[in-house]
Amino acid sequence: MNVLVYLVPMALALGLAGLAGFLWSLRNGQYDDLEGAAVRVLDDGDICSNKE
Amino acid sequence: MTHLAQSTDLSMFVTHNASGHAHMDLAVEGVGCASCIRKIENGLKKTPGVVDARVNFTDRRVAVDWNDDTLTAGEVIEVLEHIGYEAHPFQPARVESEEAKQARWLLRCLGLAGFAAMNIMLLSVSVWSGNASDMTQETRDFFHWLSALIALPAAAYAGQPFFQSALRALRTRQVNMDVPISIGVVLALGMSLVETATHAEHAYFDSALMLLFFLLCGRYLDHAMQRKTRAVAGNLAALKADTAHRFGQNQEIVVVPAAALRPGDRLLVRPGERVPADGVVVSGTSDIDESLVTGETHPRSVSAGATIYAGSVNFNGALTVRVTAAGAGTLIDEVQRLLDKALETKSRIVRLSDRAARLYAPVVHTAAAVTAIGWLLAGASVHDAIITGIAVLIITCPCALALAIPAVQVVASGALFRSGVIINAGDAIERLAAIDTVVFDKTGTLTLPDMRVENAADVAPAVLENAARLALSSRHPLAVALAHEARQRLPFENAIEETGQGVRAIIDGVEARLGSAEFCGRTAASAGSDTEASVIFYSHGTVAVAFSIRQQLRPDAVAVIQALRERGVALHILSGDRSSAVAPVAKALGIASWQSGLKPADKIAFIESSKRVGCNVLMVGDGLNDAPALAAAHVSLSPISASDITQAQADGVFLGERLAPVLDAVAISHRARGLMLQNLWLAVIYNAVAVPIAMAGFVTPLIAAVAMSGSSILVTVNALRARRRGVSP
Numbered sequence: 004m005n006v007l008v009y010l011v012p013m014a015l016a017l018g019l020a021g022l023a024g025f026l027w028s029l030r031n032g033q034y035d036d037l038e039g040a041a042v043r044v045l046d047d048g049d050i051c052s053n054k055e
Numbered sequence: 056m057t058h059l060a061q062s063t064d065l066s067m068f069v070t071h072n073a074s075g076h077a078h079m080d081l082a083v084e085g086v087g088c089a090s091c092i093r094k095i096e097n098g099l100k101k102t103p104g105v106v107d108a109r110v111n112f113t114d115r116r117v118a119v120d121w122n123d124d125t126l127t128a129g130e131v132i133e134v135l136e137h138i139g140y141e142a143h144p145f146q147p148a149r150v151e152s153e154e155a156k157q158a159r160w161l162l163r164c165l166g167l168a169g170f171a172a173m174n175i176m177l178l179s180v181s182v183w184s185g186n187a188s189d190m191t192q193e194t195r196d197f198f199h200w201l202s203a204l205i206a207l208p209a210a211a212y213a214g215q216p217f218f219q220s221a222l223r224a225l226r227t228r229q230v231n232m233d234v235p236i237s238i239g240v241v242l243a244l245g246m247s248l249v250e251t252a253t254h255a256e257h258a259y260f261d262s263a264l265m266l267l268f269f270l271l272c273g274r275y276l277d278h279a280m281q282r283k284t285r286a287v288a289g290n291l292a293a294l295k296a297d298t299a300h301r302f303g304q305n306q307e308i309v310v311v312p313a314a315a316l317r318p319g320d321r322l323l324v325r326p327g328e329r330v331p332a333d334g335v336v337v338s339g340t341s342d343i344d345e346s347l348v349t350g351e352t353h354p355r356s357v358s359a360g361a362t363i364y365a366g367s368v369n370f371n372g373a374l375t376v377r378v379t380a381a382g383a384g385t386l387i388d389e390v391q392r393l394l395d396k397a398l399e400t401k402s403r404i405v406r407l408s409d410r411a412a413r414l415y416a417p418v419v420h421t422a423a424a425v426t427a428i429g430w431l432l433a434g435a436s437v438h439d440a441i442i443t444g445i446a447v448l449i450i451t452c453p454c455a456l457a458l459a460i461p462a463v464q465v466v467a468s469g470a471l472f473r474s475g476v477i478i479n480a481g482d483a484i485e486r487l488a489a490i491d492t493v494v495f496d497k498t499g500t501l502t503l504p505d506m507r508v509e510n511a512a513d514v515a516p517a518v519l520e521n522a523a524r525l526a527l528s529s530r531h532p533l534a535v536a537l538a539h540e541a542r543q544r545l546p547f548e549n550a551i552e553e554t555g556q557g558v559r560a561i562i563d564g565v566e567a568r569l570g571s572a573e574f575c576g577r578t579a580a581s582a583g584s585d586t587e588a589s590v591i592f593y594s595h596g597t598v599a600v601a602f603s604i605r606q607q608l609r610p611d612a613v614a615v616i617q618a619l620r621e622r623g624v625a626l627h628i629l630s631g632d633r634s635s636a637v638a639p640v641a642k643a644l645g646i647a648s649w650q651s652g653l654k655p656a657d658k659i660a661f662i663e664s665s666k667r668v669g670c671n672v673l674m675v676g677d678g679l680n681d682a683p684a685l686a687a688a689h690v691s692l693s694p695i696s697a698s699d700i701t702q703a704q705a706d707g708v709f710l711g712e713r714l715a716p717v718l719d720a721v722a723i724s725h726r727a728r729g730l731m732l733q734n735l736w737l738a739v740i741y742n743a744v745a746v747p748i749a750m751a752g753f754v755t756p757l758i759a760a761v762a763m764s765g766s767s768i769l770v771t772v773n774a775l776r777a778r779r780r781g782v783s784p
Contacts, residue, residue, distance in 0.1 A: 007194070018174040019170075021170060022167065025170075026163065026166060034159075035111065035113075036110075036112055036113045046093050
């Protein structure tokens with residue numbers, strides 16, 4: 004069972020990393036405009052303007 | 056709208072942020088795709104002076120930051136107009152920013168609960184499978200302590216929405232659904248902690264957190280739906296916002312948003328304009344159309360000293376008006392007094408979910424107590440008896456019950472939203488479902504808010520097109536109605552308006568005239584005998600036409616009324632208009648019960664008497680005179696064109712020219728209430744199965760987890776059936 008000494012902290016750390024990521028994205032305003040995010044991804048204007 | 060951008064004083068909409076840049080929020084029309092976002096953002100950012108521009112596609116708004124030195128608010132709107140979007144400055148209501156904060160908080164709670172529930176589940180699954188095989192007691196205890204370490208702080212934070220609401224309810228000596236939820240969560244955590252300390256086999260940390268996670272999902276979605284409808288309502292208010300011509304100190308005229316007007320301001324109201332605020336006429340004479348205020352379609356003539364109301368339309372003469380404080384007019388006074396009274400007597404309707412909670416909490420808590428006492432009497436140890444009692448509370452924790460109603464509400468408001476109905480009050484759906492009587496106002500509700508040409512079909516298309524295009528050059532209300540018929544919205548360049556008479560222009564080398572009978576060289580007698588219609592004349596060479604313009608029924612009114620009747624709903628028309636105007640409408644719709652010439656107090660009296668005989672009345676109206684009746688009715692709707700005071704009283708607002716949203720609202724709400732009851736029964740059946748198992752002491756954390764998530768998913772899936780659209784003909 005010694006393997007638990009590594010695995011449990013790793014599992015918790017991964018979970019906490021996910022939580023930290025979520026809280027960061029929340030603070031960053033990424034949930035303020037959900038529909039906008041869905042359509043913005045279809046817009047490739049940034050790629051086109053780079054080619055120009 | 057160009058005049059708005061160029062000369063309006065928009066300072067009331069502009070705020071300055073910490074870095075000194077000006078900031079303004081704009082509601083934008085016509086944002087419908089990904090490329091719109093890029094067009095608007097790039098177009099604005101390319102403009103010198105603009106610091107940042109961000110489109111919020113969900114709310115259809117643009118937030119712009121710019122440098123005050125190089126750009127004005129009006130120029131920002133002009134830039135947008137140039138790109139091809141009509142933008143309206145927007146004053147974010149305080150409620151909205153509060154709600155945005157609330158939404159973030161809920162989302163943070165949801166994230167935390169999700170993280171905690173999943174990690175504890177990871178540990179719990181290990182324990183469950185370990186119990187069946189060869190897990191040592193030390194390892195199990197270690198996992199339980201680890202679960203406690205995650206669960207306790209997470210529940211303390213993520214449970215706040217429920218704990219706070221439960222405390223609020225208890226303080227007023229009431230029970231809502233959050234009380235049993237809070238008790239269940241706290242007991243589950245407390246018992247698990249004690250059990251862990253005594254090296255017991257079962258702990259319920261996962262159940263408590265999973266419960267919070269599911270409930271927070273429901274609560275967040277509910278909140279998001281409310282916020283969305285409120286954002287749309289806010290945009291519509293911005294789109295509708297009137298401007299006013301205010302006299303400045305040196306008698307120069309400044310265009311200001313109507314929201315910026317203060318009592319004492321002096322305004323110029325030109326022909327064809329809507330009166331932007333309540334006031335007293337200082338000088339000038341005119342006829343004004345007060346159909347939005349009183350329902351009366353016949354214009355009233357006003358001169359110096361007369362009181363006029365916001366929302367009336369000025370017909371033919373320019374008026375100088377002094378703005379009076381809201382509520383100063385006699386009619387407004389009466390409406391306000393009736394409103395206060397109506398709101399006072401409005402019985403608090405107990406929501407379905409609160410009714411369920413009131414029934415549920417005592418039953419469940421008694422069951423838990425009976426279980427514990429029963430086991431004690433049967434000879435079990437105090438510890439075992441209490442544990443079994445608490446297990447009953449955990450398994451009955453009203454996950455399904457608490458989701459049963461909000462889930463349907465979210466889905467149904469979404470369906471209503473797609474049908475063009477925006478619900479203001481949270482429990483409006485429940486109340487709409489119960490109605491058996493619909494009372495309609497006539498003017499602006501059954502009829503279109505603006506007048507239309509009645510005999511358009513009888514006129515040669517080319518003549519109609521020319522007349523309509525000529526009408527584009529006039530602001531007279533009759534001309535505006537005629538201008539609706541123009542297929543090409545191109546005014547004639549050489550058109551000249553002669554105030555109070557009409558417009559003329561040279562078309563194909565011959566002079567065409569549109570206006571009064573004298574102006575077109577006709578006699579008024581050729582107007583015909585219809586007293587309800589107003590007539591505007593058109594002459595072009597040998598062609599001479601009299602356009603008959605009148606209020607017309609909403610295009611689908613007959614079909615909607617018929618469908619409502621088929622649903623077994625009693626229908627009435629209560630109008631402030633003359634009987635000669637109401638009778639034809641009632642006849643066309645086949646509504647036998649109609650009354651005309653009613654004052655606001657008469658409308659309330661009718662609704663009160665219907666209520667006394669046990670009818671649940673849906674009032675649909677738009678006029679200022681309908682506001683008290685809307686407040687008095689069981690539930691109310693008003694069209695988006697309604698006056699502001701009226702809209703504030705209505706439980707919901709419907710969009711567009713059609714009457715179908717009213718029918719949809721009734722149909723969708725009816726279905727939603729059915730689903731709510733179904734869900735409640737599902738929750739009851741779940742409890743009926745689970746409680747005996749818990750009472751018998753067979754519940755393990757695994758069974759609790761499966762039962763709770765299973766029942767929650769069941770009611771949520773059932774709620775999705777409310778998605779279907781209405782039944783519009």
